[in-house]
Amino acid sequence: MSHHLTLKQIDPVTPDTHHLIFDRPEDFDFTPGQGVELHLQKDGWEEEGRPFTPVTLPHEPTLEFVIKSYPDHHGVTEQIAEMKPGDEVEMKGPFGAISDQGPGVFIAGGAGITPMIAVLRKQLHENGTLEGSTLLFANKTEADIIWRDYFESMTGLRTAFVVDESSGDVPEGRLDRDFLDRFVGSDSRCYLCGPPPMMDAVRTALHDLGVEDSRIVEEKF
Numbered sequence: 429m430s431h432h433l434t435l436k437q438i439d440p441v442t443p444d445t446h447h448l449i450f451d452r453p454e455d456f457d458f459t460p461g462q463g464v465e466l467h468l469q470k471d472g473w474e475e476e477g478r479p480f481t482p483v484t485l486p487h488e489p490t491l492e493f494v495i496k497s498y499p500d501h502h503g504v505t506e507q508i509a510e511m512k513p514g515d516e517v518e519m520k521g522p523f524g525a526i527s528d529q530g531p532g533v534f535i536a537g538g539a540g541i542t543p544m545i546a547v548l549r550k551q552l553h554e555n556g557t558l559e560g561s562t563l564l565f566a567n568k569t570e571a572d573i574i575w576r577d578y579f580e581s582m583t584g585l586r587t588a589f590v591v592d593e594s595s596g597d598v599p600e601g602r603l604d605r606d607f608l609d610r611f612v613g614s615d616s617r618c619y620l621c622g623p624p625p626m627m628d629a630v631r632t633a634l635h636d637l638g639v640e641d642s643r644i645v646e647e648k649f
Contacts, residue, residue: 431456435515442572445496446509452491460485460546464521468507478504483545496539525648531560533612535630537622538567541574544619557584562611565589566603570596605633614638620646
């Protein structure tokens, strides 16, 4: 099923990431963590659909996205960064394998944080706390961290950020075995999303730590 959405508001989140707000169609339902495909209703771009994940919950009146742009690619995300209120998109979906499986270790790289936002918000909405959950979030620089203050304010959530290039209070580091070993046990439920090479490396590290595939919640490509 497809829906047409009209952009209500767009705001910067990081130097290359934007928060987009649409009205949610009344007949659209989804599970937090699922994605949709957006098609810009702009000459020459209507057929160029790309997957994105709503960061809002199904009961909320708006449908919101946090989308990272890649200007060097001269593609859809570059065009999204230039959108203005009143612009339209066609939305198809939902789809996806990430869903709320209970408290766990949320391991994200860059824009891979977006499906986890909805799952964390769902858990907090239902339980009033995120006690028992940890967010491990890797980015290139401190300025690239999406909604850092928001995550740090979520009741009960333990957070740890690492960056490739440190210029502040966030340490340089990688989501490697030694780092993960500080937060992950063999019985941990692990949510995983990010660039494919990062996901491959983290999955291998999790296996080394005794985490079985059945305990890893990730998108299936």
